[in-house]
Amino acid sequence: MTGTDGILARAAIVRGNTVVCGPGSLTGIRIVDGSVTNNVVVNCANGIDAFGGVVSGNDVTSGTGTGIAIDGGTVISNTATNNGVGISATCPANLTDNTAVGNATNLVLNGSGCNNTNNVAP
Numbered sequence: 001m002t003g004t005d006g007i008l009a010r011a012a013i014v015r016g017n018t019v020v021c022g023p024g025s026l027t028g029i030r031i032v033d034g035s036v037t038n039n040v041v042v043n044c045a046n047g048i049d050a051f052g053g054v055v056s057g058n059d060v061t062s063g064t065g066t067g068i069a070i071d072g073g074t075v076i077s078n079t080a081t082n083n084g085v086g087i088s089a090t091c092p093a094n095l096t097d098n099t100a101v102g103n104a105t106n107l108v109l110n111g112s113g114c115n116n117t118n119n120v121a122p
Contacts, residue, residue: 006021006025006029006044007028007029007031009031010033011032011034013034013037014031014037014039016038019039020042021044021045028046028048028063031051032052033051035053035054035055037056038057038058040059041059041061041063042061044060045063046069047063047083049066050068050071051072052072053073053074055073055076056074056075057077058079059078060078062082062083063082065083066084067080067081067085068087068088069089070093071090075098077097079099080098084103085103085105086105086107087121089110091113092112093113094114095115095117097119098120099120101121101122106122107121
């Protein structure tokens, strides 16, 4: 896809997709109050942008912006590599068992009240 967002959903389950972005693409998957599970997102300016909900088991790579961004909610067992920012959370949020390596910045927690447990984000 080129010059647009990929998957946009509200109160839905987005599972098992592969999203490969082209030049000018914005966000691979954007969701409000849903579940984003077991997806692969490659070359998108921003990989997964979630407002609430659960983001789990995804692989996000090679983006110029943020691999996984969440505003509240839960981020569990994801991998974010070779992005501008690996994982960014607006607290309160739960981040558990994620791997964010090889990004310009691996992990950003905005505000207070985030549960940051067993993440690999040096």
